[in-house]
Each structure stands twice: as C-alpha cells, then as structure tokens.
C-alpha cells in the first residue's frame with residue numbers, strides 16, 4: 001500500500017476493467033469497430049468514458065460541448081448519461097469517422113441528443129459565443145488537436161456556467177510531458193497548457209492519471 005497513485009500493469013488494469021467497467025453492449029461494439037480504424041489510439045478508454053458518464057450525472061448536466069468527436073465513443077457514453085432533453089454539440093473535421101459515429105448513435109437511439117458540426121471547432125465555439133450561448137452549457141470535453149487546447153479551453157470556459165466542468169484529455173501525453181528529448185508542437189502545447197491551468201484562479205483543478213491523464217476544471 002502507498003499514499004500515491006498505484007502503478008498499473010496489464011494484469012491489474014485487466015482487473016480494474018473486470019471489476020469496474022459496466023460498458024453497455026452498443027459501446028463495446030463501437031469500440032470494436034473503432035479498433036479497425038487507423039488512429040484508433042485516439043478513442044477514449046472505456047473506464048474514462050464511464051467516468052465522464054458519471055460526471056454528467058453528478059453535475060446534472062443537460063448541455064454538453066465536445067471538442068473532438070472521432071468515432072463518437074465518448075460522445076455515446078455522455079449521450080447515454082444525459083436526460084431525455086439533454087444535448088451534446090460535438091465538433092470534428094473528419095467526415096469519414098463521423099459516419100461510424102452516427103451509425104452507433106442511431107443504434108443506441110441517442111441521435112436526437114447529438115449535434116455534430118463538421119468544421120474547425122474554433123469556428124463552432126466562436127459562433128456559439130456570438131449567438132449568446134455563454135454560460136449556457138454544463139459540461140465540456142476537450143480531446144482534439146493539442147496545439148489548440150488553450151484556445152478550446154478559453155472558449156469552453158466562457159460557454160459553461162459557474163459550477164460547470166471542463167474535462168481535458170491526454171494531459172500526460174504518454175509521459176512525453178516529462179521527456180526532455182521531446183519538443184514537438186503537441187508536447188510543448190500540452191506542457192504550456194498544464195502550466196497555465198495550474199495557475200488559473202478561475203477554476204478548481206484536479207489532474208487524474210486515468211487513461212492518458214485527464215484534467216478536470218471546475219468553473220468558479
């Protein structure tokens with residue numbers, strides 16, 4: 001036993017999934033379909049999706065923004081957790097993966113809760129702000145191009161209400177954040193983003209070693 005986060009080897013991780021994961025069948029099928037796609041590493045981990053579903057319930061969220069849809073796996077976890085009149089606006093630029101996403105949203109019967117905007121996310125977020133949607137969302141999930149994380153975060157922070165939560169994915173970036181040899185644009189962007197949030201007094205901060213690292217920012 002230790003008073004720090006436990007190391008997770010394959011066997012212990014399997015146990016965690018065996019004991020802790022209740023993945024609806026439609027999500028398991030979407031996960032399998034996503035394994036076949038290139039860049040399948042971009043899909044959220046199942047325990048992470050389940051955690052976000054519970055966060056949606058805990059915060060009583062009704063309106064959600066997602067930046068980075070990919071095949072819609074995290075979207076589907078969140079959509080299933082939302083009430084009947086809940087709504088997710090999800091942003092991506094890939095037509096191809098959205099085809100997979102839409103198919104499974106329909107199978108799960110949540111298609112009416114999900115609005116997919118296929119164009120640069122900054123454009124969608126800026127338009128929401130122009131249309132007076134500031135402080136009208138409860139929850140945001142940012143999981144897209146890392147170079148734009150800060151810009152996505154600043155807009156999402158305006159779009160969610162006080163007491164709303166922003167979840168940001170990949171904040172440990174496979175450990176690259178502490179690798180002195182890594183200076184690519186994505187790694188540098190995540191380092192700068194993490195430093196910024198550490199000092200950001202507009203939020204309460206939690207950084208969790210779930211999946212590839214996820215930060216929770218609770219808007220004051």
Ligand code: CA
Pocket residue numbers: 042043044143169170
């Ligand atoms: Ca991710």
